[in-house]
Structure formats: structure tokens, C-alpha cells
Amino acid sequence: MAKDSYEDAIAGLSKLLRYFFIVRTFTVIFLNVAVHLCHYALSVSVRLGRVSVSANQALVVAATWAPFGVALDHPLSPVGPPSFSPWCYLTASKSNSPVFPLLSDSEKADLEGVAAAKIKQITAELASADSTDAVERIKTGFTHFKKEKYEKDVDLYAKLATGQSPKFMVFACSDSRVCPSHILNFQPGEAFVVRNIANMVPPYDLTKYSGMGAAIEYAVLHLKVENILVIGHSCCGGIKGLMSIPDDGSTASDFIESWVKICSPAKTKIKAAYSGLSFTEQCTNLEKESVNISLGNLLTYPFVREAVVNKTLSLKGGYYDFVKGSFQLWDLDFKITPNLTV
Numbered sequence: 001m002a003k004d005s006y007e008d009a010i011a012g013l014s015k016l017l018r019y020f021f022i023v024r025t026f027t028v029i030f031l032n033v034a035v036h037l038c039h040y041a042l043s044v045s046v047r048l049g050r051v052s053v054s055a056n057q058a059l060v061v062a063a064t065w066a067p068f069g070v071a072l073d074h075p076l077s078p079v080g081p082p083s084f085s086p087w088c089y090l091t092a093s094k095s096n097s098p099v100f101p102l103l104s105d106s107e108k109a110d111l112e113g114v115a116a117a118k119i120k121q122i123t124a125e126l127a128s129a130d131s132t133d134a135v136e137r138i139k140t141g142f143t144h145f146k147k148e149k150y151e152k153d154v155d156l157y158a159k160l161a162t163g164q165s166p167k168f169m170v171f172a173c174s175d176s177r178v179c180p181s182h183i184l185n186f187q188p189g190e191a192f193v194v195r196n197i198a199n200m201v202p203p204y205d206l207t208k209y210s211g212m213g214a215a216i217e218y219a220v221l222h223l224k225v226e227n228i229l230v231i232g233h234s235c236c237g238g239i240k241g242l243m244s245i246p247d248d249g250s251t252a253s254d255f256i257e258s259w260v261k262i263c264s265p266a267k268t269k270i271k272a273a274y275s276g277l278s279f280t281e282q283c284t285n286l287e288k289e290s291v292n293i294s295l296g297n298l299l300t301y302p303f304v305r306e307a308v309v310n311k312t313l314s315l316k317g318g319y320y321d322f323v324k325g326s327f328q329l330w331d332l333d334f335k336i337t338p339n340l341t342v
């Protein structure tokens with residue numbers, strides 16, 4: 001009876017040990033796979049000289065994984081796809097030099113040569129695709145200007161060298177589709193032009209918008225312009241941006257919303273008066289109403305107001321529709337002239 005119990009115990013223990021070794025084997029395989037994948041990435045970085053591993057660090061790594069049957073104490077094998085057997089091990093030495101061998105000078109030189117050639121090739125491709133086209137466009141543009149304009153009116157440019165006396169100051173949008181000199185055929189010396197997002201004029205404020213204030217001050221007090229024209233236009237992205245600002249005032253950019261909010265009173269007026277219109281139609285109305293806000297803001301500049309009162313300066317609003325090819329013009333009393341349609 002005792003003998004049977006003893007044999008049963010031995011059999012049970014043997015079975016338990018078999019299960020233990022099976023589990024341990026699969027655990028070791030799993031750990032080897034995981035560690036070797038990480039070790040492969042590290043070895044590539046080390047061989048390229050991007051990472052260095054000291055002897056002490058190697059000892060820590062080896063000691064950490066040794067109890068789990070993951071050996072990391074062989075010399076580093078050539079860089080290649082990781083295998084699932086222990087293939088790249090760390091060797092601990094007494095020095096603090098990198099444990100992994102770095103690329104030799106000749107290997108580095110070869111790689112640097114290949115990299116330099118590739119960079120040169122990519123740079124050349126980018127240059128030919130973008131820079132060359134841009135440079136050629138600038139060259140041909142200037143060549144056309146010099147032939148068709150400058151050389152045909154050399155006396156004008158000689159006269160401009162002595163100074164400028166423009167009759168107009170123009171505020172226009174930065175939009176590439178609405179160049180005021182192109183639209184109104186201004187010649188050099190005729191218009192002092194300021195362009196910004198949505199052709200807005202901020203109110204007089206000594207603490208901000210100094211660039212705008214300086215332009216207005218220079219035009220009115222030094223150039224003695226006789227007209228200030230603010231031109232709005234169709235399909236204005238800045239006005240669309242103003243109409244799209246949430247009611248809570250939250251913004252999605254660093255500067256744009258803060259700038260276009262200059263004409264928030266116009267937005268409030270349009271949304272109240274044209275609530276039944278579509279978003280696009282509201283934007284069209286706001287493109288015009290924002291011009292009126294800018295005209296009103298111009299009067300907050302003391303020197304502008306004084307010149308208007310003295311009738312030496314006239315303020316006008318304009319609206320250019322490049323889709324329909326029309327231009328509207330109105331004065332400070334908001335009397336709109338008939339459409340100038342071509």
C-alpha cells in the first residue's frame with residue numbers, strides 16, 4: 001500500500017515537472033523573441049553611432065535577463081533581420097567604451113558618401129521642381145515689366161526717383177486675386193497701397209496695430225493724399241473666417257481670428273438683418289458692410305478726422321466682384337454709385 005502511494009506521488013511529481021518545463025520553455029521562447037526584437041533595434045542604432053552602451057549597462061542588461069534564460073553575452077552578430085535564437089549578445093568589459101562595435105571608418109565613409117549623393121540628388125530634384133520654376137517666373141516677370149513698362153516710360157521712373165506724391169491711399173485685401181493696381185490701373189506713384197487680411201482698418205490705438213497707424217499717419221500727414229479708398233471684394237476668405245467664428249469667441253489660429261474681429265460689429269449687424277439668407281449670401285453682405293466699419297474706424301484717427309472736416313481728404317468705400325467683373329464705389333455718406341460693369 002505504501003509502495004503504491006509512493007509510486008503515485010512520484011508519477012504526480014513527474015507530471016508536474018513536465019508541465020513546469022513546458023511552461024518555462026514557452027516563456028523563454030516568448031522572452032527571447034521580445035528581447036531580441038528590441039535588441040535588434042538597439043544594435044542598429046549603436047552600430048550607426050547614434051547610441052552607445054557602456055560595459056556597466058551591458059552587465060545590468062545581462063543580469064536582468066539571465067534568470068529567464070535569455071542570454072545576452074555573445075559578441076554582436078552582423079546587422080540583419082533578428083532570428084529567434086540568441087544571436088546578438090552584449091559583452092561586458094572593464095572599460096566604459098561602447099560594448100557594441102561601431103562602424104569602421106571606411107564603412108562610415110562609404111555610408112556618408114552614399115548619403116551625400118542621395119541628398120544631392122533629392123536637393124537637385126526639389127530645386128528643379130520648385131526653385132527653378134519660381135526663379136524663372138520671377139525673371140520672366142521682371143523681363144516683361146522692363147521691356148513693356150520701364151523701357152517705354154523711362155522718364156516716369158526718373159521722375160519718381162525724386163519722390164512720390166500719390167493722390168490715393170488704398171486699403172485692399174492680401175488676396176492674390178484682387179491686386180488694386182491691376183484692377184484700377186494705378187500707375188507707379190499714383191497710389192500708396194496697404195494690403196492685409198480682409199482689407200480691414202483697425203480703430204486708432206496707440207498700444208497696438210502700430211504698423212497700420214504708421215501707414216495712415218504717413219499717407220495723410222506726409223504724403224498729403226487726397227483720397228483714402230477701402231476696397232472689399234467677392235469670395236473673401238477673411239470675411240468667411242469672421243462669419244465662421246463661434247459665438248463663444250473661441251479661435252483656431254494664433255492671429256487670423258483676432259485680426260478679423262476688428263469688423264465684428266458688421267458681423268452682428270448682418271446676422272441680425274439677414275438671418276434668413278444663406279451663409280454665402282451673408283458673407284457677400286458682410287464683405288461690403290465691413291468696408292463701412294473700416295471707413296468709420298478711419299475717422300477715429302485725429303489727423304484723418306481733421307483732414308476730412310477741412311475737406312482736404314475724402315473717404316471712399318469700394319467693392320470689387322471678380323466673378324461678375326463689377327465695381328461699386330460709395331462715399332462716406334454711403335451713397336452708392338451705379339455699378340461699374342465691364
